Amino acid sequence: MDIPNRIKSLIEKHKISSINELGRIANIPQSTLATIMLGKTSPRADTIEQICNGLGITLAEFFTEESSSVPAQSVEDVSPEDLALARELKNLPDTDRKEVQSFIQFKKQTRENANDDDQAATMGE
Structure with missing residues (x-):
């Protein structure tokens, strides 16, 4: 799994404005997220758990990529x-x-x- 792309898609799905905002809500230093997003390091398990907690999802949901055939709920809904x-x-x-x-x-x-x-x-x- 491409962790940086998964994090990016989850950020978009959850309408989070930036990596910095994710860091704030997940209580992860921006520098840590930056190195993960640049592919310079793989996140530790506890970091992924913090991301999940910040996004309000489970680890299973993090590692389960959604099918593109499922329409996303729009903000209007x-x-x-x-x-x-x-x-x-x-x-x-x-x-x-x-x-x-x-x-x-x-x-x-x-x-x-x-x-x-x-x-x-x-x-x-």
Whole structure:
């Protein structure tokens, strides 16, 4: 995987204005990000984890490149409430942000399990 290109695509996807902004939200020195983006060094695992935390994604999502056939959600599709929520999340300390991410994962899993149960009940009828 081309790590610098992956970071660049994630920056664009998450509407982050620059490498400097990513460094600020991920708590990574700009010099470290610069050497990674120039391909002079490979990031350590903890640096990739910090990038993921800053972007609000998992390590699995970082290493899973998205298919270009999946349309990206446009900014116009995001409600003002969702944007406000994203701003609030961005301003939380890392520990609180991780807690919110865990809660979201829990809710997704709960919803998926409920859908699976509904499908199983329908098949059993």
